[in-house]
Amino acid sequence: MDQDALKKQVAEAALRFVPEGEYIGVGTGSTANFFIDGLATMKDRIKGAVASSEATAERLKGHGIEVVSLNDVDRLPVYVDGADEVNAHREMIKGGGGALTREKIVAAVADQFICIVDGSKQVKRLGKFPLPVEVIPMARSHVARKLVALGGQPQYRDGFVTDNGNIILDVHNLDILNPIELEEKINNIVGVVTNGLFAKRPANVVLVGENGSVNQY
Numbered sequence: 267m268d269q270d271a272l273k274k275q276v277a278e279a280a281l282r283f284v285p286e287g288e289y290i291g292v293g294t295g296s297t298a299n300f301f302i303d304g305l306a307t308m309k310d311r312i313k314g315a316v317a318s319s320e321a322t323a324e325r326l327k328g329h330g331i332e333v334v335s336l337n338d339v340d341r342l343p344v345y346v347d348g349a350d351e352v353n354a355h356r357e358m359i360k361g362g363g364g365a366l367t368r369e370k371i372v373a374a375v376a377d378q379f380i381c382i383v384d385g386s387k388q389v390k391r392l393g394k395f396p397l398p399v400e401v402i403p404m405a406r407s408h409v410a411r412k413l414v415a416l417g418g419q420p421q422y423r424d425g426f427v428t429d430n431g432n433i434i435l436d437v438h439n440l441d442i443l444n445p446i447e448l449e450e451k452i453n454n455i456v457g458v459v460t461n462g463l464f465a466k467r468p469a470n471v472v473l474v475g476e477n478g479s480v481n482q483y
């Protein structure tokens with residue numbers, strides 16, 4: 267199976283977690299897009315969705331699924347999203363698509379985070395994928411210097427503006443021994459909105475699309 271087929275397979279496996287008569291949180295990216303397409307086949311069973319990006323909101327609406335603000339829901343039982351890397355502790359690097367801040371906010375509200383990935387995203391140690399950091403534009407150089415002091419090599423994602431009007435620094439060569447500690451350290455740099463480590467709030471369930479099967483842990 268090619269990577270897209272694996273993404274579609276795992277996205278469809280996540281449909282069983284969709285709660286009846288509730289709002290559902292929906293992530294961003296190509297795997298999440300397959301999930302949205304599947305969700306469309308059962309849209310009458312949910313109240314609507316909370317989107318983690320403008321792109322996801324557009325795709326949901328295109329399928330006739332009502333999109334509501336996170337501020338308008340009392341509870342969000344489930345959030346389904348992809349990841350760029352995930353380890354055995356269900357900690358992740360996210361934000362390859364640049365939607366990390368809204369993803370982290372929706373994930374923080376959700377009772378359950380269902381992470382959907384193809385097998386290539388599974389890693390022993392996080393950090394081979396450059397860590398995305400969303401930064402207030404005027405703090406770009408300051409934050410970059412602090413990231414260098416932490417041992418990373420930040421690279422400006424040229425021409426990319428987040429849904430929140432900010433920039434992204436992709437940090438290469440980080441040795442991530444303690445994901446929770448590093449997540450906190452980077453978030454404490456003035457000018458950082460958030461970073462793509464999801465360690466303080468890991469996934470509750472990881473579904474992995476392998477050739478012909480979906481594994482869960």
Ligand SMILES: O=C(CO)[C@H](O)[C@H](O)COP(=O)(O)O
Binds near residue numbers: 295297365
């Ligand atoms: O964090 C994300 C977007 O900000 C995505 O979940 C992550 O980049 C994975 O994307 P894809 O499913 O396209 O491989």
